[in-house]
Amino acid sequence: MNNSTHQTSTGNGLLVAAITALFLLAWGTSFTALAAKADYLPKQKMRIPKDNQLTPERIELGKALFFDPRLSDSNRMSCASCHNPSLYWTDGLRKGVGKGSQTLKRATPTLVNVGYSRRLFWDGRAKGLEAQALVPLKSTIEMNQNIAELIRELSAIPGYVELFAKAYPDEGITELTIAKALASFERSIVSPYDSPFDRWVAGDDKALSAAAKRGFDLFDGKARCSVCHSGQNFTDNSFHNIGLNNDDDIGRYEFIKVQVLKGAFKTPTLRDITRTAPYMHNGEYQTLDQVIDHYVKGGVDKSNLSPDMKPVKLSRQEQADLLEFLQSLTDEPQPVTVPVLPN
Amino acid sequence: MNKFVTAFIVMITLLVTVSGSAMALAKDITVNQQNKTFLMDNVKVEAITVNQGDTIHFMNNDPWFHNIFSLSDLKTFDLGSYPQGESRPVTFDKKGVVEIECAIHPNMHLEVTVK
Numbered sequence: 001m002n003n004s005t006h007q008t009s010t011g012n013g014l015l016v017a018a019i020t021a022l023f024l025l026a027w028g029t030s031f032t033a034l035a036a037k038a039d040y041l042p043k044q045k046m047r048i049p050k051d052n053q054l055t056p057e058r059i060e061l062g063k064a065l066f067f068d069p070r071l072s073d074s075n076r077m078s079c080a081s082c083h084n085p086s087l088y089w090t091d092g093l094r095k096g097v098g099k100g101s102q103t104l105k106r107a108t109p110t111l112v113n114v115g116y117s118r119r120l121f122w123d124g125r126a127k128g129l130e131a132q133a134l135v136p137l138k139s140t141i142e143m144n145q146n147i148a149e150l151i152r153e154l155s156a157i158p159g160y161v162e163l164f165a166k167a168y169p170d171e172g173i174t175e176l177t178i179a180k181a182l183a184s185f186e187r188s189i190v191s192p193y194d195s196p197f198d199r200w201v202a203g204d205d206k207a208l209s210a211a212a213k214r215g216f217d218l219f220d221g222k223a224r225c226s227v228c229h230s231g232q233n234f235t236d237n238s239f240h241n242i243g244l245n246n247d248d249d250i251g252r253y254e255f256i257k258v259q260v261l262k263g264a265f266k267t268p269t270l271r272d273i274t275r276t277a278p279y280m281h282n283g284e285y286q287t288l289d290q291v292i293d294h295y296v297k298g299g300v301d302k303s304n305l306s307p308d309m310k311p312v313k314l315s316r317q318e319q320a321d322l323l324e325f326l327q328s329l330t331d332e333p334q335p336v337t338v339p340v341l342p343n
Numbered sequence: 344m345n346k347f348v349t350a351f352i353v354m355i356t357l358l359v360t361v362s363g364s365a366m367a368l369a370k371d372i373t374v375n376q377q378n379k380t381f382l383m384d385n386v387k388v389e390a391i392t393v394n395q396g397d398t399i400h401f402m403n404n405d406p407w408f409h410n411i412f413s414l415s416d417l418k419t420f421d422l423g424s425y426p427q428g429e430s431r432p433v434t435f436d437k438k439g440v441v442e443i444e445c446a447i448h449p450n451m452h453l454e455v456t457v458k
Contacts, residue, residue: 034406119449227407236379238448258421258446260410306447307408307424 033220035230040201042193042232046115052130052180054187061167062185064160064339065178070153072143074099079136079182082108085336088275089189094283098141105249107283109268110276113233115187122265122281123252124239129183134175147175154178159342191271193232196328208328214318215325223295223312223322234270234329240306241265243299244280251281262304274330288326292319369396373430376411377404379448390454395438399455402430410446417441417457 048054065071069078082096083089089111091097096104106122114120119127126132136142137150154160154173161173167184168177197216199207208216219225230236239252241263253262265281279285285294294300296319298311314322372393375382382388393399401411401422408424411431417439422431424447435441435457445451 124449236448237450238379240447256414256446258410258412258414260424260446264447307426 033217034224034226035220037201039230040197040232040234042191042198044116044232046187047118048115048187049128049130052184054184055167057163057167058181058184059188060339061160061163062181062183062188064163064341065182066185067339068341070341071137071145071150072099073145077143080338082136083111085338088112088272090276092277094278096142098139099144102141104141106281107278110272111186111189112272113190113269115190116233117235117237119237119266123254124266125252125255129186130176130179133179133182133186137178147178150178151175157342163342191233192331192334195271195331197325198331200328209324211321211324212328213325215321215323215328218314218318218322219325223314223318224308224310225295225322227308228267229270235267237266239264239266240308241304242309243294243302243305244282244284245301246282249282259304260306263301264306270326270329272330274327288323289319292322368394369398370394371398371400371432373400373402374453375402375404376409376445376451379405379445379451381451381453389452390456392456392458393435395457396434396436397457398432398434400430400432403427408447409451411443412446413441413443415439415441421446 052058066079066083069076069081071078077099082091084091091108093108095106096108098104109122115129117129119125120129120132121135126135134147137145138147151173154164164171164173164177164181167181171177196207196212200213219229228236228238228240239261241251241260242265244263246263249263251261251263251265253259253264273279273288277286277288279288279291285291292314295309296312296314299305299309370393372391373383374388374391380387383391401409403409403425404427406427408426410422410424411433412421413419417437418433418435418441420433422433425431435455438457441455441457443453443455
């Protein structure tokens, strides 16, 4: 045998193997998943303030208040007017509707799993559900209620006096207990976490179609959706400018003057996303196809774009797979019994 | 003349020693941004104490951008957005408390006490 030929063949083989290995490593690394499947398991513990631990009485009181139009000055608007349980706790409109049917600045967000959020509103200006609850109540363009007057009204309704006494004994009917009760009810609005995606993550390999599985790989890999839409509720609860046509809405920058926050809004959840159109803080997109197209382009108004936003090359098939994955995040409808209000 | 030279040499030596000591006292500290958390030596931190003159290097270890800032009266700064692998320094030159956050990820919060 010719030793030098043998050594050359072996050397060539090793070189080919090394190049192949390097190629595979680069290929795999470039689309490395940002998160593991297990990151989407519903393991997160909801943070609840010590002075407002959840009890059935508090949820019952909060539910009554939530559905009670007497909480508005007109006696015609309740929290449920915009956060309608029949429409997945939103209103199906491009922008919210306030007092006198006026159009509001931004879309109504869903309340599904809102108890896991620490910063509320699209711009995150309220810290905690208790801080948020009274803002629409008092807002002159929404429920326009005078709180002192509301307290007098509620105190004159024996049913409410009893509910408050059971839920917050010795605390009375106050601005604080009204807020705490509403927050308690909102904390009870949670997904069953039994969507096809959830069943797949829990181990049922047949729960997702092949297309949806490919869509998940894109979501967590090349398309980089999970950079912001992370965790069990598919939101990082953080603030990004994703290049929407914001008009003059500067988002979180109104409250924190740091350049990156100009036009930055909170990442919404993707749970039940097929049921909560229109999409974005301004309700700009009516379909998920339009949303995906927005990300393929890498945004529209790029004047202060988040550096994490980059165009994503997705073929038509990949876009269809991604859509099918998003569709797998919707739970079966959860009927809600509407309370009989106290008198 | 010799006395002056000697005194001069002693003075220079003292100056170098003192300044050298001062430089040796000012530390460089690394705080990592990882999993949308501030970490020091792989442990989550929410409050740390540093000495006046110390520099904290904010290193981004996450596969997405962070944007560290402070609007505290004592020390106001915006490090801007920077990617994984990059680090930006902040020197704490006045005593007091500085509240630091990531603008993008508001759960990332660090209180720095400068003494």
